[in-house]
Amino acid sequence: MxxxxxxxxxxxSDSICSAIALSYLKTAIxxxxxxxxxxxxxxxxxxxxxxxxxxxxxxxLTFADxxxxxxxxxxxxxxGPDDIDDCTVxxxxxxxxxxxxxxxxxxxxxxxxxxxxxxxxxxxYDFHNVEIPKNIAGAMMCAILSDTVIFKSPTCTTxxxxxxxALAEIAGIEDYKALGMEMFTVKSSVQGTPVRELVMxxxxxxxxxxxxxxxxxxxxxxxxxxxxMKAELHADLQAVKAEGNRHTVMLLLTDIMQEGSELLVVSxxxxxxxxxxxxxxxxxxxxxxxxxSRKKQVVPPLQNTFA
Amino acid sequence: MxxxxxxxxxxxSDSICSAIALSYLKTAIxxxxxxxxxxxxxxxxxxxxxxxxxxxxxxxLTFADxxxxxxxxxxxxxxGPDDIDDCTVxxxxxxxxxxxxxxxxxxxxxxxxxxxxxxxxxxxYDFHNVEIPKNIAGAMMCAILSDTVIFKSPTCTTxxxxxxxALAEIAGIEDYKALGMEMFTVKSSVQGTPVRELVMxxxxxxxxxxxxxxxxxxxxxxxxxxxxMKAELHADLQAVKAEGNRHTVMLLLTDIMQEGSELLVVSxxxxxxxxxxxxxxxxxxxxxxxxxSRKKQVVPPLQNTFA
Ligand SMILES: [Mn+2]
Ligand SMILES: [Mn+2]
Numbered sequence: 001m002x003x004x005x006x007x008x009x010x011x012x013s014d015s016i017c018s019a020i021a022l023s024y025l026k027t028a029i030x031x032x033x034x035x036x037x038x039x040x041x042x043x044x045x046x047x048x049x050x051x052x053x054x055x056x057x058x059x060x061l062t063f064a065d066x067x068x069x070x071x072x073x074x075x076x077x078x079x080g081p082d083d084i085d086d087c088t089v090x091x092x093x094x095x096x097x098x099x100x101x102x103x104x105x106x107x108x109x110x111x112x113x114x115x116x117x118x119x120x121x122x123x124x125y126d127f128h129n130v131e132i133p134k135n136i137a138g139a140m141m142c143a144i145l146s147d148t149v150i151f152k153s154p155t156c157t158t159x160x161x162x163x164x165x166a167l168a169e170i171a172g173i174e175d176y177k178a179l180g181m182e183m184f185t186v187k188s189s190v191q192g193t194p195v196r197e198l199v200m201x202x203x204x205x206x207x208x209x210x211x212x213x214x215x216x217x218x219x220x221x222x223x224x225x226x227x228x229m230k231a232e233l234h235a236d237l238q239a240v241k242a243e244g245n246r247h248t249v250m251l252l253l254t255d256i257m258q259e260g261s262e263l264l265v266v267s268x269x270x271x272x273x274x275x276x277x278x279x280x281x282x283x284x285x286x287x288x289x290x291x292x293s294r295k296k297q298v299v300p301p302l303q304n305t306f307a
Numbered sequence: 308m309x310x311x312x313x314x315x316x317x318x319x320s321d322s323i324c325s326a327i328a329l330s331y332l333k334t335a336i337x338x339x340x341x342x343x344x345x346x347x348x349x350x351x352x353x354x355x356x357x358x359x360x361x362x363x364x365x366x367x368l369t370f371a372d373x374x375x376x377x378x379x380x381x382x383x384x385x386x387g388p389d390d391i392d393d394c395t396v397x398x399x400x401x402x403x404x405x406x407x408x409x410x411x412x413x414x415x416x417x418x419x420x421x422x423x424x425x426x427x428x429x430x431x432y433d434f435h436n437v438e439i440p441k442n443i444a445g446a447m448m449c450a451i452l453s454d455t456v457i458f459k460s461p462t463c464t465t466x467x468x469x470x471x472x473a474l475a476e477i478a479g480i481e482d483y484k485a486l487g488m489e490m491f492t493v494k495s496s497v498q499g500t501p502v503r504e505l506v507m508x509x510x511x512x513x514x515x516x517x518x519x520x521x522x523x524x525x526x527x528x529x530x531x532x533x534x535x536m537k538a539e540l541h542a543d544l545q546a547v548k549a550e551g552n553r554h555t556v557m558l559l560l561t562d563i564m565q566e567g568s569e570l571l572v573v574s575x576x577x578x579x580x581x582x583x584x585x586x587x588x589x590x591x592x593x594x595x596x597x598x599x600s601r602k603k604q605v606v607p608p609l610q611n612t613f614a
Contacts, residue, residue: 092405098410098414113412113414
């Protein structure tokens with residue numbers, strides 16, 4: 001019976017590439033671990049897998065009947081498989097705040113305050129002295145460029161930069177920044193995509209003092225891409241809030257060139273959001289200069305204000 | 308403002324030696340981190356510090372006013388500082404099941420399914436390429452010998468054995484097993500010690516499905532040392548249970564030569580304990596052959612039976 005490596009719901013490139021990379025590493029050291037995914041892939045992730053000739057991980061939603069799971073890129077039960085409480089968690093590899101997963105038995109946890117889970121997976125390869133295949137190194141590198149917004153995010157550390165440089169060398173990629181921009185151009189193609197798909201593309205739920213708060217993020221190379229669709233996006237946030245009985249739903253529209261985010265908000269109490277970010281909402285919107293990271297700049301202040 | 312490295316309440320040798328070792332490592336890489344302890348030291352730990360000329364960590368019970376804490380040898384809030392919810396947890400280094408500590412910000416977590424926290428700290432020294440001072444290496448080695456019962460505990464892994472061998476070399480100790488036996492002889496001197504002190508020497512509380520369960524353990528080289536005091540120990544367990552409003556209090560009397568434990572139990576529902584260990588209690592006592600590890604052999608079955 002195999003174990004599985006699985007990232008969070010609404011998988012991003014970090015969740016998918018780390019599942020592939022960890023499974024390869026574990027298999028190399030004699031553990032039967034296979035990559036899985038909890039949802040459909042984004043255009044950005046499809047671009048990466050296509051670029052490096054990698055297969056999509058198996059779509060698999062429950063794991064109680066497996067040898068166990070390695071939880072990647074999250075440690076909140078709400079972001080993991082629905083049957084996580086019935087699973088054996090063998091390990092957690094993550095770069096976020098520590099969530100509410102608990103276990104009944106000892107396990108392996110690699111959590112570091114770095115920009116991307118794949119940076120930590122690279123440390124695991126080094127620790128076990130396992131060579132990273134070229135194509136997996138390329139995918140890991142792209143995941144780091146994605147999570148760190150090509151090093152522009154405040155979550156980016158020197159460990160991430162060094163890791164990208166090492167992986168680029170293994171993958172034989174000379175201009176990794178150009179590849180990063182190509183990837184973000186793919187990510188920025190929002191026209192023609194259903195609004196709900198955009199809202200959900202990188203959407204995470206958080207439990208904040210027993211209030212359910214959903215926060216989505218879209219990173220584009222030019223915010224003007226959204227000019228025609230903000231009203232539609234706002235209406236859909238309202239729907240997402242109602243459908244999930246959420247207290248608050250927010251969407252961050254992040255401009256990676258201007259280095260800031262427009263925040264769209266629907267909430268039972270918008271004043272909490274205004275207080276958290278020390279801003280004033282106009283028609284449920286506010287521009288947050290310098291804000292690029294949901295994890296580091298958006299979740300903690302809101303969590304503190306709710307608490 | 309410094310940060311602190313602190314193990315669990317009722318500190319054991321692993322908690323104290325890892326606090327000293329981590330503080331030295333963090334200081335070496337430029338972080339101001341100091342060792343602290345949440346309680347008085349056991350005779351075993353005093354023996355180790357004396358042997359290697361190390362100072363006792365500062366007795367310090369609250370940390371909200373500090374730069375943050377590294378949590379060692381546990382990840383359960385109940386085992387940590389009383390004001391843990393108001394502290395910034397900078398990191399967790401542990402070898403137990405994952406407990407209920409959560410954080411608002413990203414952090415560093417090193418958890419491995421090995422026999423001792425100090426085995427993981429050694430990995431951290433290797434990762435950062437920092438040389439371990441002779442005396443700290445000796446203390447780390449003793450902590451591993453203590454937690455793994457000189458490699459006899461089922462929690463002991465090859466990583467622990469290799470780590471002890473490497474640390475013995477750094478510390479210049481030729482016969483580390485003899486030193487281990489010397490240490491366990493110190494640990495075994497129970498005569499003349501107040502009963503409450505024995506019960507509390509290595510005592511941990513667990514939250515099991517919202518029931519408070521306290522489990523103490525005494526490891527000795529000969530169980531006969533307790534022959535005269537079992538009735539007294541049992542009476543004191545009853546008192547500890549009442550004072551702390553606990554559902555169950557147990558004391559493991561572990562014979563490290565016979566490799567098994569006598570279990571003393573007081574409980575609101577002894578049948579849960581009998582079910583967990585598939586045994587029958589006689590006068591609140593049972594012999595559990597082969598059981599040496601609270602973490603691996605005592606806590607998980609009880610947790611499962613409560614759940
Ligand atoms: Mn990530
Ligand atoms: Mn320990």
